[in-house]
Each structure stands twice: as structure tokens, then as C-alpha cells.
Amino acid sequence: MDGQLPWDSPNPALNWLPNCWAALHEVVMNDPENRLSADVCIMGAGPVGGSLACFLASAGVSTVVIDRAPLKPMEHPAFDGRAYAISAGSRRLLDESGLWARLPEAAQPIQEIRVSDGRVGQPASRLFLHFDHRELGAESGPFGWMVEARGLRVGLNAHLPSLPALRVFAPAVATVTRSVEGATVAIAGGPRIDCRLVVAAEGRQSPLREQAGIPVTRLPYGQTGMTFAVTHDLPHHGIAVEHFLPAGPFALLPMAPSADALAGGAPNVSAIVWTERSAVAERMMALDDARFAREAARRLGDHLGEIRLVGRRWSYPLSAMLAHRYVDTRLALAGDAAHGIHPIAGQGLNLGFQDAIALGDLIVSAVGAGEDPGAPALLARYQRARRGPNLAMLGMTDGLDRLFSSDSRVLRLARDLGIAAVHRTPPLKRLFMRRAMGV
Numbered sequence: 069m070d071g072q073l074p075w076d077s078p079n080p081a082l083n084w085l086p087n088c089w090a091a092l093h094e095v096v097m098n099d100p101e102n103r104l105s106a107d108v109c110i111m112g113a114g115p116v117g118g119s120l121a122c123f124l125a126s127a128g129v130s131t132v133v134i135d136r137a138p139l140k141p142m143e144h145p146a147f148d149g150r151a152y153a154i155s156a157g158s159r160r161l162l163d164e165s166g167l168w169a170r171l172p173e174a175a176q177p178i179q180e181i182r183v184s185d186g187r188v189g190q191p192a193s194r195l196f197l198h199f200d201h202r203e204l205g206a207e208s209g210p211f212g213w214m215v216e217a218r219g220l221r222v223g224l225n226a227h228l229p230s231l232p233a234l235r236v237f238a239p240a241v242a243t244v245t246r247s248v249e250g251a252t253v254a255i256a257g258g259p260r261i262d263c264r265l266v267v268a269a270e271g272r273q274s275p276l277r278e279q280a281g282i283p284v285t286r287l288p289y290g291q292t293g294m295t296f297a298v299t300h301d302l303p304h305h306g307i308a309v310e311h312f313l314p315a316g317p318f319a320l321l322p323m324a325p326s327a328d329a330l331a332g333g334a335p336n337v338s339a340i341v342w343t344e345r346s347a348v349a350e351r352m353m354a355l356d357d358a359r360f361a362r363e364a365a366r367r368l369g370d371h372l373g374e375i376r377l378v379g380r381r382w383s384y385p386l387s388a389m390l391a392h393r394y395v396d397t398r399l400a401l402a403g404d405a406a407h408g409i410h411p412i413a414g415q416g417l418n419l420g421f422q423d424a425i426a427l428g429d430l431i432v433s434a435v436g437a438g439e440d441p442g443a444p445a446l447l448a449r450y451q452r453a454r455r456g457p458n459l460a461m462l463g464m465t466d467g468l469d470r471l472f473s474s475d476s477r478v479l480r481l482a483r484d485l486g487i488a489a490v491h492r493t494p495p496l497k498r499l500f501m502r503r504a505m506g507v
């Protein structure tokens with residue numbers, strides 16, 4: 069080469085610089101310290117992504133989970149009024165991933181469910197459905213368990229760092245590249261992770277779903293869900309109440325008393341999900357606690373005695389959403405990234421947990437058999453297993469909301485007759501009960 073540099077430059081000495089940078093970059097990126105490999109990378113450590121990560125790692129699948137938010141601040145310091153109804157069918161995910169044992173406080177079993185139809189100030193019509201899990205046989209467990217949202221977060225935060233097969237990055241910003249051969253997740257300022265499957269569990273606004281060009285259908289309800297907790301004079305006996313009002317459903321969900329509530333001498337605690345037309349909800353949210361509690365009591369009735377607000381109030385505009393596909397090259401959507409439903413039946417998170425169980429089982433058996441967990445055939449099986457049930461639940465919750473959120477006399481009569489018919493038809497009633505349990 070006669071000392072000649074291989075590129076044209078007025079100052080050949082400086083032209084070594086970019087090459088040095090490129091070489092350095094290459095060394096950093098190929099540094100085994102800065103490069104990881106895993107079977108699965110999960111984007112989003114919310115309830116669905118976090119639980120799936122624990123489920124996979126507990127079964128020995130090498131897994132990485134990444135969240136853009138820091139995890140610790142997601143634990144609100146005190147009882148925050150939000151709660152999940154975890155169906156019997158979803159509990160398997162929490163048991164097998166070791167999360168159930170990490171919940172900081174006991175979950176409240178839902179022993180009975182009462183469904184009624186009424187108007188504000190006229191708490192319950194006489195025709196109501198009453199489901200008792202004991203009607204399914206002596207060995208049948210409860211319909212589900214009420215778990216404080218904060219409790220699930222505390223459990224996840226304690227369990228995620230304890231699993232040897234799991235690496236957690238949060239807060240972290242990551243870029244994902246996918247191809248038929250494999251996927252790479254590059255964490256800004258951190259390692260590059262080579263994996264065979266990326267799971268998008270990033271919630272409703274999933275960036276990975278958008279990058280993959282997966283279309284979604286959205287269905288706005290014009291309603292807002294207000295969630296909060298109350299203490300009350302009389303015990304709830306583990307009974308959940310769904311009270312259908314013309315503006316939307318009003319659900320009362322029994323909670324186990326938290327240590328704080330017990331210390332404050334208030335052992336009777338319930339969570340409420342109150343749906344209203346958005347304009348009315350805005351006015352309600354602006355009321356002070358005492359007036360807000362009075363409005364809630366007008367809808368609830370007096371069967372629990374006097375109610376008092378505890379913790380803070382939250383409100384969410386409600387809409388349904390459905391991704392047209394759940395999969396793409398080396399990508400699977402799970403939880404709210406794939407679907408969103410009306411909270412009328414408290415099933416939103418349960419659908420996400422069922423996604424995690426279906427995908428988790430497929431991945432564990434593929435990795436155990438030495439097969440590719442991101443193979444197109446596996447992804448197609450996952451989509452076949454979950455799209456139908458999720459679509460059916462979306463249709464059912466949407467239909468229930470439309471049927472019950474109406475003050476038309478004809479509809480009121482039709483649904484009261486429907487409720488009475490279910491009440492008098494034991495096989496139909498048992499079918500409803502099994503659906504509520506998610507089994």
C-alpha cells in the first residue's frame with residue numbers, strides 16, 4: 069500500500085478517527101459483557117408482562133423483561149383504592165410463577181355474586197341473579213379473589229429480581245429489530261440482547277404493535293370508570309354486587325382488610341368500579357369526598373350501612389380495543405397491547421393472564437423440546453388459542469353494557485325477564501358461573 073491510505077482525504081492523519089470510532093463501537097457492541105442472549109424478551113413489566121416473565125423464568129426459560137418506567141414508584145405507599153378481580157382460571161399463572169406467595173396481604177375470596185337492575189336512589193329491582201360457588205359442588209373453590217393493585221405490584225417487585233433465569237431492565241429505553249432469523253433488543257446505554265421471541269406487553273398504546281403495522285379497531289363508550297375503595301359498617305361476607313344502572317354498571321367488590329384499615333379499626337372494606345357518562349363522571353370527580361360518598365351511596369343502597377371513602381379516587385375513559393393480529397415476525401402481543409374491554413365484568417386483566425398462560429405454556433414446551441419459541445407455527449397456535457375467546461369476551465361485555473345502560477322500558481322488561489330466566493334454569497346458571505370463574 070506504500071503508506072497510502074485507502075480513502076481520499078486532504079488530511080489523511082484525521083481519517084483514522086472515524087475508523088477508530090467504528091472499531092471501538094464494534095468492540096463495545098461485541099463485548100461479551102455487553103451482549104446477552106435469552107430465549108424471550110418481554111417489553112413491559114406491568115401485571116401481564118411481569119407475570120409472564122416470572123412464569124417463564126420459574127420454568128427455566130431464559131427471559132429478559134424491560135419497562136420504560138421505574139418499577140418501585142409503581143408501588144403506591146398506601147392503600148390506593150384500585151383492585152383486580154382475579155378469576156379462578158387466572159390464579160394458575162400467579163401460583164406457578166411464585167407470585168401468589170409473594171402477595172403482601174391475603175386476597176379476598178369472592179364467594180357469591182349478586183346481579184341486579186335498578187335506578188339511582190332505587191338500589192335494586194326485585195329480580196336479581198344470585199350466584200353462589202357452592203352450587204357448583206362441594207369441591208368448587210370461590211369465583212375468584214380480589215387483589216389490591218398495589219399488592220400485585222409489591223409482589224412483582226419482590227419476585228422479579230429473585231429468579232436466576234430472569235434479567236430485569238427498568239427504567240430502560242430499548243430498540244427492537246426483528247427478522248426471520250431472530251430478534252435483537254438494544255437497550256440505550258446498556259446491553260444488546262439477542263433473543264428468539266419478543267413479547268409486546270406494553271399496554272394499550274403498544275409501540276411494538278404500531279411498528280409492526282398491526283391495525284386496531286377501537287370502540288369508544290363515552291363513559292368513564294371511577295374506581296375507589298370504601299369502608300363500611302357491616303361485613304360484605306365475600307359477596308360481589310353488580311348493580312346495573314341506566315348510565316352504566318356500578319360494581320362493589322369485597323376486599324380483605326389491609327393492615328392499615330385494621331389498624332384504623334375499619335375491618336370492612338370494598339372496592340367500587342362506578343361507570344358513568346363521561347360528563348357526569350367529571351362532575352362527580354370534582355365533588356369533595358363527603359358529597360362523592362353520598363352520591364356513591366345513592367347508587368349502592370344501604371345494605372352495608374354507612375360508607376366512607378378510603379385512599380384516592382381514580383378515573384379512566386372507557387373504550388374497547390382489538391388488535392387485528394396478535395403476532396408478527398418473532399413478535400407476540402399479550403394483555404392490553406392486544407385487546408381492551410369494558411370493565412363491566414372485571415375481566416380485562418384476566419384476559420391478559422389467559423394470554424400469558426397460553427403463550428407461556430407454548431414457550432415452555434418448545435424450549436423444553438429444543439425447539440424455536442419464536443417459530444411461525446408456535447405464534448399461529450398462540451393466536452388461534454386466544455383471539456376467539458378474547459373477541460367473545462369483548463362482544464359479551466359490549467353487549468351487556470348496551471343492554472343494561474339504557475332506561476328504555478322495553479329493554480328493562482326484557483333484561484329483567486332474562487335475569488329471572490337464568491335464575492330458574494340451573495344448567496344456564498352453572499354455565500354463567502363457570503364463565504365468571506374463567507374455567
Ligand SMILES: Cc1cc2nc3c(=O)[nH]c(=O)nc-3n(C[C@H](O)[C@H](O)[C@H](O)COP(=O)(O)OP(=O)(O)OC[C@H]3O[C@@H](n4cnc5c(N)ncnc54)[C@H](O)[C@@H]3O)c2cc1C
Nearest residue numbers: 112114115116135136153270271293403404414416417418
Ligand atoms: C376502570 C377499570 C377497572 C378495571 N378493573 C379490572 C378488574 O377488576 N379486573 C381485571 O381483570 N381487569 C380490570 N381492568 C383492566 C386492567 O387494569 C388491565 O387489563 C391491565 O392493567 C392490563 O395489564 P397489562 O400488563 O397488559 O398493561 P399495563 O397495565 O398497561 O402495563 C403496561 C406496562 O408496559 C410499560 N410500557 C409501556 N410502553 C413501553 C415501552 N415502549 N417499553 C417498555 N415498557 C413499556 C408500562 O410502563 C407498563 O408498566 C380495569 C380497567 C379499568 C380501566
